[in-house]
Amino acid sequence: MLDPELCRQARLSRDARFDGHLFIAVKTTGIYCRPICPAVPPRERNVVYFPSAVAAAQAGYRPCLRCRPDSAPDSPAWRGNQTTLERALRLIDEGALQEGSLADLCERLGIGERYLRRLFQQRFGVAPKTYALYRQCLFAKQLLHQTTLPVTDVAYASGFRSLRRFNDAFRTHIGLSPRELRRDHADRTPGLTLRLAYRPPYAWETLRDFHASRHIDGLEWVGERHYGRCLTWREARGHFTAEHDPDHHRFDVTLELDDLRALSPVVRQIRRLLDLDADTRTIEAHLAHALPGLPLVEGLRLPGVWSLFEAGIRAILGQQVSIAAARRLVTTLVETLGEPVVDATDRARYHFPTPAQVAASDLAFLGMPESRKATLRRFAAWFQEAETSRDPSTWTTLKGIGQWTADYATMRGASHPDIWLGGDLGVKKALPALEGLDPGAAAPWRSYLTLQLWTHSP
CATH class of the missing domain: 3.30.310.20 (DNA-3-methyladenine glycosylase AlkA, N-terminal domain)
Incomplete structure (x- = not known):
């Protein structure tokens, strides 16, 4: 539940730390805003607070054209803490309901349609398809505001298969047609x-x-x-x-x-x-309370890797070698097997190799033990074929992959917030200076604790 007094203070101070955590609807205008909105603050009696843009829209409010709620960071609080709901939201954001039906999504989740609808009603007050459609419209609104993409391309990029369907949905959910919104707001940059x-x-x-x-x-x-x-x-x-x-x-x-x-x-x-x-304010307050005396770098973020597969390959190549040595090995792999990119600047660029490319190579160009090369090929072949390979907790069943490798890939390739790399060399070096530290007290933010300790590692 939102604390009305805290919401009021955040609204009046335009505190960016609350951006995405709450949305402010104004009864007299029918508009909802972000806490950072530059408009003159309305009277408190005319204000209603919502935990998400979807909830505000469902209550009949339309998004502000000045602060643009479509650009607000997401809030982990409104996404919920139920594993099924979190996975459903992730799959919807990846286009599950654009490419398939609700029944297909439920089959992937292993639940019934009725149960999924109940989860969404409890959290957002809307059906899953309504949630997905509104998210599409908000993304389209962001593209219309910020880019010079033609409206047809905006519709396509937002997951709509017809311009007519896009126009109807946008007008219903946003309150304007796409062309009306673009005509009135022309502060866009060229390109994408x-x-x-x-x-x-x-x-x-x-x-x-x-x-x-x-x-x-x-x-x-x-x-x-x-x-x-x-x-x-x-x-x-x-x-x-x-x-x-x-x-x-x-x-x-x-x-x-x-x-x-x-x-x-x-x-x-x-x-x-x-x-x-990430809400680093909440994370660091938790770490400071759980581990008093631990010096914290303010605003520390998890450094992500583009995909789980890439994170897994980089973790395997980083086993028992220095950061510089691991970097050289990954660079050699990318330059040898990666797909070259045509670049107008004539700089050499590459895409990361696919599982098929790694699995099919003898990796003779890598200066490392044959057993490590076999691990790479085994991992790539398994990732290419097995659906369970997307869950790093199953990786340790493969020869040559231990818990550190799976955990490191989970932390960086999936940005999991609660991974404790107790066996990591950098963490071990930092621990003696922090006598009595209990990593368990840092849950559910142990990934951030790991990263904090890396910054203290000698």
């Missing part, structure tokens, strides 16, 4: 550049330095204020560069993608990669 917000603080320098020491030439690029990389999503290929804008608590992300149907899940993957939806 999106503004992805986060809640401050954000320890960009720490995240940047982490990536800089591990980035793979040709696959990734890191600069003073940016991080970028080549990417794949199913059949789609492309690359992005995220430029940090600390003054506005956001990243300006420039994207190139050869299939706009993948745009929405790719953007969500970039958000995960940069850990933009």
